[in-house]
Amino acid sequence: MKISLKLGLWFSVCILLIEIVSMTYLHRNLVHSRVHQELDHLQATGNSQRDILEINSDSHTLSHIKLLGLHSDTQVVVTNTNGEVILTSIKINSSINDILNIPISNSKLPRNGKIIQSDWKSEQYISTVTAFNQNGKEFGYVYMFKNTADVQKLISQLNKHMIVASLLILFSVLIFIFFLSKALTKPLITMKEATKKLSKGDFTVTLPKPSNDELGELSEAIQTLANDLNYLKQERNEFLASISHELRTPLTYINGYADIARRPNLDEKDRVQYLEIIREESQRVSSLLKELFELAKLDQNTFSINKEKVNFCNYIHSIYERVLPAFKNKGIQLILDCRDNIFINLDPIRFEQVLINLLDNCLKYSKESSTTSVSVIEEYGILQLTIKDKGVGIPVEDLPHIFDRLYRVDKSRSRATGGFGLGLAIVKQLVEAHGGNITVESQVGEGTCFTIVLKR
Structure with a gap:
């Protein structure tokens, strides 16, 4: 069953129940009000006749009251205190006689009279007495009568009006529900079609935001999902192309030089040279596969972070001493600024990968006679590690992507600088695995600054 039909049925059932309850309540109150209006009118007419009789009760007045009763839809019967009929404008039948025989005590009868018969459904008359x-x-009583057939006719007309009004309301509501369900389900149907495309691998969907409500948020979420999936698809294709490229080059060297090295008349010196190239290229492939496996472990959370309490300055100083010879060999000054005893929980082995990767990048992309600085500060339980070089820098358009896998600023994939574009992706995931955050700032020709923030 389509959602538009379901919504329409649910709305219809709910509105129908509301209409039944409200119309029943309204009908009951209108009928009750209408009957009481008739009874109040009878009582008011009886009080009026009482006032006339108390002023003058001669035969002329009585005949005038009778004449009014004959030409009205209300009938009057006047009796004395003994129950003898003095005046009647209607033929007394058994129903009227039963009402007249109801015992009445004048001392308990209010000045404005009272209702003695209000059952308009089963009795022939409704009646009041004054x-x-x-x-x-005390001289007598004025009985006022109204035939319930007249009341029932009024109620019947009221019922017809109520039925017509109910049908009109129901018809209007059904039309409103039809257009409302269409308006509500149209964006849902559009989203359904979009998700079908997504399930088939077509991520180029565009969804308008229908409104600033839950449907709009859902549409925006699906659009974000489509954009992310499209980006991931493109990234996957680029990843596979990059891996293919990174593997193809060394394998081509290995196969080519292996064929040459197999020649029987090849000079031994050349053979050794070719075997050395084969060894270097096989190490390059091995290094790439190692980084890929490392990244796969990070993705699948199969690696473990074994944190321990570390004196961070002592820890980073040991790494500084290890990499310092490489920086001196290239003529780059490496400065470390970490003077306090800062203790922090981290995995020394995993975090060493972070530092070595970042310092290796500084070494590769910095010029001779430049400076690379490593500084550590701690404030309010937050440790901030900054690694800043004076290297070639990173273009603005590349900054958002440098933590992406296999992304390289050097589009020529220079073998001189090495690397596969996986180091910074691993760095970012390891920092986040420690509950930290890494950011980068850079200007072309000015250098690059990586900032890692960790909670103590």
């Missing part, structure tokens, strides 16, 4: 006096003494 007492009137003569010369300060």
Whole structure:
């Protein structure tokens, strides 16, 4: 069943229940109000007749009251205190007689009279009674009657109006629900079609944001997912192309020089040279595969971070002493600034990979006679490690991607600088595995600054 039909049915059922309850309540109150209006009218008419009789109750007045009753939809019966009929504008039948025989005590009868018969459904008449006096003494009663057929006719007309109104409301609501369900489900259907495309590998979907509500947020989330999947697809293709390129080059060297080295008439000195090239290229392939396996472990969380309490300045000083000869050999000054006893929990082996990778980049891309500085500061329980060089720098357009896998600023893939574009990707994941964050700032020709922030 389509969602538009489901929504329409749910809305219809809910609105129908609401309409039934509200219309039942409204009908009951309208009927009750209408019947009480008739009873109040009867009582008011009886009070009016009482006032006339208390002023003058001669035969002329009585005939006038009778005449009014004959030409009205309300009938009047006047009796004395003994129950004898003085005046009637209607033929007294058994129903009227039963009402007249209801015992009435004048002392308990209110001045404005009371209702003695209000059952309009099963009785022939509704009725009120009002007492009137003569010369300060009780003299009789004024009974007012109205045929319930008239009341039932009014209620029947009211019922017809209620039914017509209910049908009009229901029809209007159904039309409203139809367009509302279409308006609500249209973006959902669009999203469904978009997810179908995504499931088939087509990530080039564009979804408009219908509104600033949950549907808009869902549309925006699907669009973000599509963009991310499209980016991942492109990244995967570039990753496979890069891996293919990185493997093809050394394997080509290995195969080519292996064929040459197999020649029987080859000079021994040349053979050794070719075998050395084969060894270097095989080491290059081995190094690439090692980094790929390392990255795969990070992705699958199969590697372990074994943290221990480390005096960070002593720890980084030992790494500084290890890499210092390589920097001196290239004529680069390496400066370390870490003077405090800062203790922090980290994995010494894993974090050493981070530092060696970053310092190796500084070594590769810095010119002779330049300076590379490593500084550590600690404030409010936050450790900040900064590694800054005066190298070639990174273009602005490349900065957002330098932590991507196999991304290299050097598009020529120079074998002189080495590297596969995996080092910084590994660095970023290892830093995040320690609960930290790494950022980079750079200007072409000015150098690059990596900043790692760790919580103590």
